[in-house]
Amino acid sequence: xxxxxxxxxxxxxxxxxxxxxxxxxxxxxxxxxxxxxxxxxxxxxxxxxxxxxxxxxxxxxxxxxxxxxxxxxxxxxxxxxxxxxxxxxxxxxxxxxxxxxxxxxxxxxxxxxxxxx
Numbered sequence: 001x002x003x004x005x006x007x008x009x010x011x012x013x014x015x016x017x018x019x020x021x022x023x024x025x026x027x028x029x030x031x032x033x034x035x036x037x038x039x040x041x042x043x044x045x046x047x048x049x050x051x052x053x054x055x056x057x058x059x060x061x062x063x064x065x066x067x068x069x070x071x072x073x074x075x076x077x078x079x080x081x082x083x084x085x086x087x088x089x090x091x092x093x094x095x096x097x098x099x100x101x102x103x104x105x106x107x108x109x110x111x112x113x114x115x116x117x
Contacts, residue, residue, distance in 0.1 A: 028105055032070075035082055039063035044104045047072055047111065057100070059111035060085075060092045071114070 024031050029042035041061040050057065051072040058071045058080070067088035069081040081091055097112035 030077075032077060034063040034065070035068065035079055036063060036065040039065065041068065041070070043070070043077075043111075044102045044106075044109050046102050046104065047109075051075075056114045057111040058092070058095055058097070058114060059109070060088045062088075 025045065026042070028045060030045055030048050031040045031042050033039075034041050041063055043059065043061065047057055047059075051074060054074070056072045056074075058069065061068055061070060062085055066082045067085040068079050069088050069091050071078045071080050081088060092112070095112055097114055099110060099112050102109045102111065
């Protein structure tokens with residue numbers, strides 16, 4: 001349990017990121033509702049397959065409202081940050097990990113493989 005040391009500050013779950021509807025598969029991509037609630041982001045199904053094998057990645061995507069830094073996990077993706085494209089690009093570039101290029105029927109997709117735990 002985390003507790004703030006400053007009076008008047010409270011910690012709680014980032015509900016917009018924690019309470020999104022379920023993802024789906026559409027046109028060979030995993031389709032995830034974006035945090036704005038009005039759009040979707042899409043990433044290659046190969047990243048889902050990699051996550052199921054215990055290999056995780058981080059990548060940057062954007063909808064019409066925001067850019068997002070996203071990380072795959074064993075059972076989902078996690079929105080790690082939201083902001084404008086320039087901010088998210090800098091965060092992505094600063095992350096450790098080898099960059100990979102996935103190609104599918106839609107085109108190339110760049111992401112970084114997370115270091116193994």
